[in-house]
Amino acid sequence: MDDAYLPQVYQQFLGRFPEVAEAQGALAQVVRERSPFDPRTDRLLRLAMAIGAQAEGAVRSNVRKALEHGATLDEVRAVALGAITTCGFPTAIAAMGWIEEVAEAQ
Numbered sequence: 001m002d003d004a005y006l007p008q009v010y011q012q013f014l015g016r017f018p019e020v021a022e023a024q025g026a027l028a029q030v031v032r033e034r035s036p037f038d039p040r041t042d043r044l045l046r047l048a049m050a051i052g053a054q055a056e057g058a059v060r061s062n063v064r065k066a067l068e069h070g071a072t073l074d075e076v077r078a079v080a081l082g083a084i085t086t087c088g089f090p091t092a093i094a095a096m097g098w099i100e101e102v103a104e105a106q
Helices: 008-016 018-034 039-052 056-068 073-087 089-105
Strands: none
Touching: 008 018, 039 056, 039 073, 039 089, 056 073, 056 089, 073 089
8 A cells, every 4th residue: 555645544543553454454355355346347336435425535545546457537537427416416526526636646
C-alpha cells in the first residue's frame, strides 16, 4: 500500500491498533479471494458501493485501484453517473468531484 495516499487518521489507526488493522486486512484478503469478479470489475463494484456510502476516502482509493486494474476514466465516471438515479444527484456530483481530483493527480 502506498503511504502517500493514506490519510493521517488511518495512519494513526494503524499505529494504535495494529492487531485490528492486521485482522481487517486478512478479512479483506479472504473476501478478495472469494470474489468471482476480475480485479477491474471488482474495483468498479467497490467504487459504486463507496459512492453510495458517501465514503470519500474509499471513493478516491477505489478510483486509483480501478484505474490501476485497467478501468478507463470514462468507466469510472460512468459509475458516478449511474449513482444519480440510485443515490441522488448530490452524492453523485460529490463523487464526480473526488474522481476528477484523483484523475488530475495522476
